Amino acid sequence: MLLLPTLALVTLLVFSIIRLLPGDVVTLMMSEQGYAGDKAKLEQMLGLDQPFHRQYITYIGKALQGDLGVSFWTREPVLDEILRRLPVSFELAVLAMFFGVLIAVPTGIFSAVRQDTWLDYLFRSAAIGGLSVPGFWMATVVIVSASIWWQWVPPMRYTPFARDPVKNLSQLLLPAIILGFALSASVMRMTRSMILEVLREDYVRTAWAKGLGESMVIARHVLKNAMIPVVTVMGLQLSALLGGTVIMESIFVLPGMGKFLLDAITWRDYPVIQGINLFLATSIIVLNLVIDVIYGFLDPRIRFG
Amino acid sequence: MASAIRVIRRKPLGALGGVLILVLAATAVLAPVLAPHDPIKVTSTERLKPPSLNHPLGTDDFGRDILSRVIYGARISMLLGLGAVAISTLLAAVIGILSGYYGGRIDTVLQRFIDTLMAFPAFVVLLTIMAMLGQGLGNVILALGIGATAGNARIIRSAVLAIRENQYLEVARATGCRDWRIIARHVLPNIAAPIMVVATLGLGVAILSESSLSFLGFGVPPPTPSWGAMLSGSGRTYMIQAPWMAVFPGIAISLAVFGFNMLGDALRDLLDPKLRGGTGLGQRLNQ
Numbered sequence: 388m389l390l391l392p393t394l395a396l397v398t399l400l401v402f403s404i405i406r407l408l409p410g411d412v413v414t415l416m417m418s419e420q421g422y423a424g425d426k427a428k429l430e431q432m433l434g435l436d437q438p439f440h441r442q443y444i445t446y447i448g449k450a451l452q453g454d455l456g457v458s459f460w461t462r463e464p465v466l467d468e469i470l471r472r473l474p475v476s477f478e479l480a481v482l483a484m485f486f487g488v489l490i491a492v493p494t495g496i497f498s499a500v501r502q503d504t505w506l507d508y509l510f511r512s513a514a515i516g517g518l519s520v521p522g523f524w525m526a527t528v529v530i531v532s533a534s535i536w537w538q539w540v541p542p543m544r545y546t547p548f549a550r551d552p553v554k555n556l557s558q559l560l561l562p563a564i565i566l567g568f569a570l571s572a573s574v575m576r577m578t579r580s581m582i583l584e585v586l587r588e589d590y591v592r593t594a595w596a597k598g599l600g601e602s603m604v605i606a607r608h609v610l611k612n613a614m615i616p617v618v619t620v621m622g623l624q625l626s627a628l629l630g631g632t633v634i635m636e637s638i639f640v641l642p643g644m645g646k647f648l649l650d651a652i653t654w655r656d657y658p659v660i661q662g663i664n665l666f667l668a669t670s671i672i673v674l675n676l677v678i679d680v681i682y683g684f685l686d687p688r689i690r691f692g
Numbered sequence: 693m694a695s696a697i698r699v700i701r702r703k704p705l706g707a708l709g710g711v712l713i714l715v716l717a718a719t720a721v722l723a724p725v726l727a728p729h730d731p732i733k734v735t736s737t738e739r740l741k742p743p744s745l746n747h748p749l750g751t752d753d754f755g756r757d758i759l760s761r762v763i764y765g766a767r768i769s770m771l772l773g774l775g776a777v778a779i780s781t782l783l784a785a786v787i788g789i790l791s792g793y794y795g796g797r798i799d800t801v802l803q804r805f806i807d808t809l810m811a812f813p814a815f816v817v818l819l820t821i822m823a824m825l826g827q828g829l830g831n832v833i834l835a836l837g838i839g840a841t842a843g844n845a846r847i848i849r850s851a852v853l854a855i856r857e858n859q860y861l862e863v864a865r866a867t868g869c870r871d872w873r874i875i876a877r878h879v880l881p882n883i884a885a886p887i888m889v890v891a892t893l894g895l896g897v898a899i900l901s902e903s904s905l906s907f908l909g910f911g912v913p914p915p916t917p918s919w920g921a922m923l924s925g926s927g928r929t930y931m932i933q934a935p936w937m938a939v940f941p942g943i944a945i946s947l948a949v950f951g952f953n954m955l956g957d958a959l960r961d962l963l964d965p966k967l968r969g970g971t972g973l974g975q976r977l978n979q
Contacts, residue, residue: 392804393804393807393808393811394811396804396805396807396808397808397811397812400808400809404820404824406754407824408820408823408824460867461971472755473763487888504698508704508705511705513704515950515953515954515957516946516950518895518896518953519900519945519946519949520945520946520949521903521907521920521923521942521945521946521948522904522941523902523903523907523924524903524923524924524938524942524945525906527923527928527931527938528938528942531931531932531935532896534932535932574958625811626810626812626814627813627814627815628813629813629815629816629817630813630816631815633813633815633816633819633906633908634904634907647818648819649819649908651821652823654820664816665813667811667812667813667816668811671811671812671813672811688916690959
């Protein structure tokens with residue numbers, strides 16, 4: 388179990404780094420609102436008067452019981468705040484992954500099967516293009532063009548899925564497609580090169596020799612064997628995806644975790660920064676574990692004893 | 693010459709990338725000659741002018757010439773990219789070689805640390821470093837360099853692991869070579885190819901990440917003509933009245949990053965067939 392030491396390091400790192408951020412929260416609070424006249428009292432209230440190791444141990448002890456503390460500014464429990472925003476970011480990430488795969492896998496297969504045709508070059512250029520255009524810029528260009536040509540502007544208020552699924556999806560569609568496009572690039576390239584590799588295998592020649600049609604050979608014999616590194620690349624994308632949601636959430640005014648984190652960094656809200664980072668790091672570690680399990684499913688030779 | 697033609701024939705997209713990078717580098721070097729105007733001179737009578745003969749790409753909200761700013765921006769982008777890549781490659785090479793060459797406890801400790809860093813979304817790491825360091829061109833370079841180190845160290849380590857058991861290293865050791873000499877003479881030359889690929893792709897990632905940082909207000913501060921800053925700040929505010937303000941720097945960024953990605957990909961195929969298909973590296977920091 389490498390999970391626990393990594394997580395312990397994650398918390399320690401976040402805990403110490405945010406305390407190194409210039410402009411500490413106490414000074415900020417005193418200057419911003421005149422929260423409290425007494426600096427010592429404020430420090431005591433926030434628990435910042437304790438020595439570093441004490442603060443850390445207290446934090447870990449509470450975190451293990453599912454208590455991530457309360458926000459310095461709003462005094463709301465951090466875990467509740469995170470859980471309230473999580474569905475937005477989660478939905479955006481899942482949709483982006485969906486569009487990414489939807490774009491990447493078919494074009495990757497096509498490019499491999501029709502290697503070195505002009506369509507192959509076109510798809511590959513488009514894939515690298517997706518990696519090269521800043522996501523927020525593309526989003527801005529799309530929003531502005533839409534508002535000029537169709538007088539459409541993205542809604543300023545977020546509608547939860549449970550209240551109105553159609554409205555909710557139409558709101559998330561554009562950021563998800565833009566994120567998915569950037570994501571599709573490396574998945575597409577991996578799909579293409581893995582399929583090229585598998586196409587040269589003996590069992591594929593056998594499949595051809597049996598007289599199977601092209602779609603059958605690709606679907607039954609090539610695709611499944613080519614997918615493992617593709618899944619790995621998707622796993623590596625998760626981290627980029629979570630980073631990308633920060634930007635899309637601020638452009639499309641979505642009340643997700645990214646926006647929350649950005650505000651917390653600006654306001655030096657230590658418990659919130661710690662909570663979100665712990666949450667993100669845990670999800671990345673756990674998702675990578677899930678991907679390892681998917682390997683075993685895709686390739687029975689890889690099973691965990 | 694003949695080999696150049698062969699490369700172009702085998703890797704047309706890579707050659708296109710190479711040409712884009714050459715244009716970018718030439719623009720960066722020759723900026724003072726090429727730029728028709730002073731990139732930071734404010735002319736209030738020329739505010740928000742659309743493209744014209746005098747200002748081929750229009751002017752911004754301070755009346756500054758966009759073409760000149762895009763040309764000088766190439767300098768900033770090259771500086772940013774090269775600086776960040778130099779930092780990350782150096783740090784990653786030290787970590788990767790220590791880890792891969794010595795193995796054992798050093799490896800375990802360093803790899804746990806890298807694991808930890810990689811558990812955070814790369815962009816969140818960047819934001820945090822920038823919040824710590826504060827704005828400034830040097831700080832952006834430092835942050836981008838540190839941010840890219842963990843992933844690169846992984847790749848360099850695996851390259852070292854791949855050659856560690858080779859006989860020529862054993863021979864060198866048997867003849868009594870010291871470790872530093874083996875590393876300098878035998879390990880480094882043999883991992884130069886993956887390092888070059890990583891560095892080329894890293895240049896593109898750095899330029900792109902700077903623009904995202906700028907968008908969130910953590911980038912290169914004004915009035916420095918950085919592409920990221922041009923298309924995020926007032927460029928976005930005036931997007932409807934003066935679309936040329938953000939459109940042209942956006943195209944410049946996309947072309948530059950496109951060039952580095954194409955070139956990096958082609959280099960990878962040519963230099964190191966084992967790495968083909970991508971390690972997801974070009975993507976790690978991309979939004």
